[in-house]
Amino acid sequence: MDRLSLLIWVPAITMIAMTLVDKSKVKWVSAIGAGVQLIQSVFLLFAFFGLRNGGDTSEMLFVKDITWYKSLNIHYTVGIDGVSMSLILLTSVVVFAGVFASWEMKDRVKEFFITLFMLATGVFGFFISTDLFTMFLFYELAVIPMYLLIGIWGTGPKEYSAMKLTLMLMGASAFLLVGILGIYFNSSPDGGPLTFNFVEISKITIPESAQMFFFPLTFVGFGVLAALYPFHTWSPDGHASAPTAVSMLHAGVLMKLGGYGALRIAVMLMPAAAHYYAPVFIILATIGAVYGALGAIWQKDLKYINAYSSVSHLGFIIFAVLMFNQVAFEGAVLQMISHGFITALFFALIGMIYSRTHTRNINEMGGLMKVMPVLGVGYFIAGFASLGLPGFSAFVAEMTIFVGAFQNNDVFVRTATILVVSSIVITAVYVLRAAGTMLYGPIKNKEFEGLSDARWYDKVAVFVLIAVIAGMGMFPNWLAGMIYDGLGPMFERFVMN
Amino acid sequence: MELSTFMIMRNELTLIAVVLVLLIAEIFSTKKSQGALLNFATLLFAIYAAIGFLPGSEGEIFGGMYRSTPLIMVMKNVLNVGVLVVLLQSQGWLRKPENENRALEFFLLTFSTLLGMDYMISSGDFLMFYLGLELATLPIAALAAYDVYRLKSTEAGIKFVLLAALSSGILLYGISLIYGTTGSLYYDEVLGNLHMNVLQIVATVFFISGVAFKISLVPFHLWTADVYEGSPTNVAAYLSVVSKGASVFVLVTLLFTVFKEMVLAWQPVIYVLAILTMTIGNLFALRQQNLQRFLAFSSIAQAGFILLGMISGTQYGMATVIYFVLVYVFSNLGAFGVVAMVKNATGKINIDDYDGFYQTNPRLSLVMMLALFSLAGIPPVAGFFGKFFLFAAAAGEGHYWLVLIAVLNTIISLYYYLLVVKAMFINRSENPIQAIKGDGLARIGLVISVLGILLIGFYSPVFDWVQAVSFGL
Numbered sequence: 001m002d003r004l005s006l007l008i009w010v011p012a013i014t015m016i017a018m019t020l021v022d023k024s025k026v027k028w029v030s031a032i033g034a035g036v037q038l039i040q041s042v043f044l045l046f047a048f049f050g051l052r053n054g055g056d057t058s059e060m061l062f063v064k065d066i067t068w069y070k071s072l073n074i075h076y077t078v079g080i081d082g083v084s085m086s087l088i089l090l091t092s093v094v095v096f097a098g099v100f101a102s103w104e105m106k107d108r109v110k111e112f113f114i115t116l117f118m119l120a121t122g123v124f125g126f127f128i129s130t131d132l133f134t135m136f137l138f139y140e141l142a143v144i145p146m147y148l149l150i151g152i153w154g155t156g157p158k159e160y161s162a163m164k165l166t167l168m169l170m171g172a173s174a175f176l177l178v179g180i181l182g183i184y185f186n187s188s189p190d191g192g193p194l195t196f197n198f199v200e201i202s203k204i205t206i207p208e209s210a211q212m213f214f215f216p217l218t219f220v221g222f223g224v225l226a227a228l229y230p231f232h233t234w235s236p237d238g239h240a241s242a243p244t245a246v247s248m249l250h251a252g253v254l255m256k257l258g259g260y261g262a263l264r265i266a267v268m269l270m271p272a273a274a275h276y277y278a279p280v281f282i283i284l285a286t287i288g289a290v291y292g293a294l295g296a297i298w299q300k301d302l303k304y305i306n307a308y309s310s311v312s313h314l315g316f317i318i319f320a321v322l323m324f325n326q327v328a329f330e331g332a333v334l335q336m337i338s339h340g341f342i343t344a345l346f347f348a349l350i351g352m353i354y355s356r357t358h359t360r361n362i363n364e365m366g367g368l369m370k371v372m373p374v375l376g377v378g379y380f381i382a383g384f385a386s387l388g389l390p391g392f393s394a395f396v397a398e399m400t401i402f403v404g405a406f407q408n409n410d411v412f413v414r415t416a417t418i419l420v421v422s423s424i425v426i427t428a429v430y431v432l433r434a435a436g437t438m439l440y441g442p443i444k445n446k447e448f449e450g451l452s453d454a455r456w457y458d459k460v461a462v463f464v465l466i467a468v469i470a471g472m473g474m475f476p477n478w479l480a481g482m483i484y485d486g487l488g489p490m491f492e493r494f495v496m497n
Numbered sequence: 498m499e500l501s502t503f504m505i506m507r508n509e510l511t512l513i514a515v516v517l518v519l520l521i522a523e524i525f526s527t528k529k530s531q532g533a534l535l536n537f538a539t540l541l542f543a544i545y546a547a548i549g550f551l552p553g554s555e556g557e558i559f560g561g562m563y564r565s566t567p568l569i570m571v572m573k574n575v576l577n578v579g580v581l582v583v584l585l586q587s588q589g590w591l592r593k594p595e596n597e598n599r600a601l602e603f604f605l606l607t608f609s610t611l612l613g614m615d616y617m618i619s620s621g622d623f624l625m626f627y628l629g630l631e632l633a634t635l636p637i638a639a640l641a642a643y644d645v646y647r648l649k650s651t652e653a654g655i656k657f658v659l660l661a662a663l664s665s666g667i668l669l670y671g672i673s674l675i676y677g678t679t680g681s682l683y684y685d686e687v688l689g690n691l692h693m694n695v696l697q698i699v700a701t702v703f704f705i706s707g708v709a710f711k712i713s714l715v716p717f718h719l720w721t722a723d724v725y726e727g728s729p730t731n732v733a734a735y736l737s738v739v740s741k742g743a744s745v746f747v748l749v750t751l752l753f754t755v756f757k758e759m760v761l762a763w764q765p766v767i768y769v770l771a772i773l774t775m776t777i778g779n780l781f782a783l784r785q786q787n788l789q790r791f792l793a794f795s796s797i798a799q800a801g802f803i804l805l806g807m808i809s810g811t812q813y814g815m816a817t818v819i820y821f822v823l824v825y826v827f828s829n830l831g832a833f834g835v836v837a838m839v840k841n842a843t844g845k846i847n848i849d850d851y852d853g854f855y856q857t858n859p860r861l862s863l864v865m866m867l868a869l870f871s872l873a874g875i876p877p878v879a880g881f882f883g884k885f886f887l888f889a890a891a892a893g894e895g896h897y898w899l900v901l902i903a904v905l906n907t908i909i910s911l912y913y914y915l916l917v918v919k920a921m922f923i924n925r926s927e928n929p930i931q932a933i934k935g936d937g938l939a940r941i942g943l944v945i946s947v948l949g950i951l952l953i954g955f956y957s958p959v960f961d962w963v964q965a966v967s968f969g970l
Contacts, residue, residue: 148922163919167911
């Protein structure tokens with residue numbers, strides 16, 4: 001068993017273990033599974049640095065290659081570089097926190113955690129794959145459990161939201177499938193064997209006519225998952241209806257699959273078409289960033305506020321991916337990590353508050369800081385981090401993005417950059433307003449006075465996430481260095497093509 | 498002729514022997530021994546199906562009218578597995594009091610149609626092909642009308658026989674045109690004499706139309722929904738899997754061998770049929786309530802996807818078609834198996850009835866969900882691999898737009914498959930279907946389907962094996 005495949009096997013074995021144990025022990029099993037996965041990722045990180053410091057300069061580390069289907073040259077190939085390593089860390093932290101955030105789950109507990117881990121398996125598989133076929137397989141494996149997770153354990157118009165989300169994301173995967181097949185059949189212009197391995201493909205140049213046709217399909221396919229305007233509509237409904245842990249995982253991790261794919265597959269493999277179509281998508285990303293922020297202002301429901309805020313922040317990622325310079329790419333990946341942690345923290349806190357107040361409408365709340373100080377402070381920290389206060393992760397990420405974006409000195413990109421920057425101001429408005437209305441002022445509902453503060457498992461989830469957000473904000477260098485390590489060789493080839 | 502010559506026809510001869518043994522056994526059976534007789538018949542068929550996997554002898558006999566190749570053996574084995582699962586699943590239904598004294602007829606009729614399909618696949622000339630086709634078709638009409646006391650079942654039988662007669666008329670006309678222009682019925686001789694003249698193009702189109710009836714491609718699908726709905730559930734399963742599979746096999750081999758000079762004529766036809774079949778099958782499936790009707794339209798849509806493999810005309814394309822049929826056999830039989838089990842136990846057949854099915858029958862709902870996901874092409878189950886390979890076959894020849902239409906169609910299909918999943922898992926019900934304890938054989942049938950759905954995709958040698966025997970234009 002190689003090291004990376006263990007990342008798939010641990011959640012898979014946890015799933016099997018959960019089917020065997022008694023209902024009351026399921027959450028302990030899943031906590032152990034998630035904990036082992038987290039420890040494993042940290043060890044992987046050390047091993048990664050160990051190899052790099054030992055002078056191993058190959059692009060992908062821990063590569064394992066098994067031929068699967070000979071006729072199409074499909075391999076099960078895994079390998080990681082700095083970019084995927086950082087996203088694996090993100091995923092294991094969010095899954096770990098997610099398990100503790102759903103500690104109070106009562107209805108069909110076993111099925112819930114099994115489905116949740118299935119989703120996690122898909123995400124880990126996606127990030128370690130270097131073969132487009134297996135990558136696509138894991139992508140769909142991560143999306144389909146969402147239907148059951150939202151449909152069964154959701155709130156509000158859950159059936160509608162679940163169906164909308166599933167169909168839109170699977171529709172995106174339809175475009176993606178055609179895009180992947182197109183890349184595959186053009187992966188060897190000089191007549192050698194075709195390949196699905198994107199590291200190999202990035203070394204050749206796909207014919208330009210093919211790029212023109214397949215880039216939009218691939219980019220939109222990944223873009224939908226990253227809430228690219230106007231295909232973002234599944235996101236607010238889906239996030240609002242989903243149970244806490246699912247919102248965390250989905251906004252925190254699953255949407256990053258889209259950003260990662262858009263950067264690594266669409267832009268890196270088809271640079272010529274990316275440059276050609278960039279203006280269209282830059283406009284869409286700018287609209288997404290501003291529109292998401294404006295949308296959040298009008299919302300009263302905490303989850304909707306955060307869902308729209310995700311649309312806005314994911315817009316930053318798409319925007320950065322289209323800036324085509326290394327600093328912006330670096331910012332895009334940093335933003336994926338940073339937003340993943342922050343939004344997971346937000347959704348975790350919203351879930352905890354909702355389970356106590358049974359409302360998510362900010363106007364019905366007030367003075368909650370008095371009854372639940374831990375959760376209140378946590379919410380403020382998440383808010384400050386989200387609006388880009390220095391010392392937290394989002395500042396590092398957004399700063400990098402805009403420094404990168406300003407390196408393009410034509411009027412169009414500058415204008416777009418300024419518009420995107422302006423959405424940060426709007427972020428401050430809705431974050432502070434929501435936090436203020438909800439946490440300060442008089443307690444509007446007498447029943448709220450007797451509510452309890454965070455329990456131990458809530459604290460585990462919240463403190464872990466706050467720790468990584470602050471850690472990343474104060475010591476961004478090692479993470480940035482690791483991402484740079486992955487982006488460097490990618491970018492060299494990008495410029496050459 | 499020596500014995501070894503007959504060994505080439507081993508498969509059919511064994512099946513005839515099974516039929517004869519069963520006929521004689523029925524004479525000596527009493528009311529009490531009915532159940533034992535059914536078990537005996539199933540066991541005999543299982544042995545027969547196992548024999549099919551032994552390495553066979555290749556060659557041709559009767560002056561080339563009958564031939565056997567490794568490819569043909571693979572196709573027959575796929576069908577045998579399908580029939581075996583259908584037989585296992587039908588046991589509960591056949592043992593009901595209303596079927597007393599006539600349960601064995603089901604076996605005899607099924608085996609006869611299977612015999613016809615085997616001859617059809619093995620045929621070396623059009624006469625043999627036509628005889629096989631008729632032998633495969635007529636007993637199905639009797640099977641569809643098996644529940645004679647139900648008006649709908651009788652109606653299904655009559656509808657099937659009438660439309661089958663019409664389609665075989667068209668087919669025969671096509672064959673006669675081929676004979677008229679080439680002067681022969683033997684595939685090898687026809688092949689050399691097809692030169693894309695007008696009459697031959699008409700003949701090709703007529704031939705495709707005739708077979709399209711059997712595969713229920715749009716616009717030749719009008720009988721499908723009514724017949725599937727009216728027939729007993731297990732017969733509908735047989736129709737949708739085995740009968741359709743055999744016709745697909747024969748169409749793909751004939752298009753790739755006999756009609757290979759006519760490729761410019763049939764490729765556009767298949768292209769249009771593929772789009773129509775996928776889209777219309779899916780759109781009609783959206784609003785169905787009756788699960789048998791629902792699966793009928795879903796099976797029409799699936800046939801449309803199969804055409805994507807055919808259109809490529811490559812060895813890889815043929816392999817994907819056969820592989821997909823294999824996957825489809827397990828997936829569709831998984832779904833039909835659950836529906837049949839529920840219908841036999843409770844008589845319920847509508848999607849609404851399945852509300853809260855998971856509360857009472859968690860295992861059956863999981864089987865159903867796996868089967869539907871496989872039909873929809875969701876990883877990690879086998880259907881995903883089957884569909885991906887079909888799409889890759891079409892994309893490999895540059896038909897990207899067709900692939901795009903097909904993938905969008907899978908999203909439509911995902912919607913209605915999810916509706917059933919939603920009913921089972923998400924909807925709650927005051928009085929869900931009670932816990933069903935199917936008979937042992939039916940459960941074995943379901944287990945085989947589930948194993949097929951779960952393993953075929955991951956176990957890549959299956960595909961390699963199929964591809965090794967396939968060929969291109």
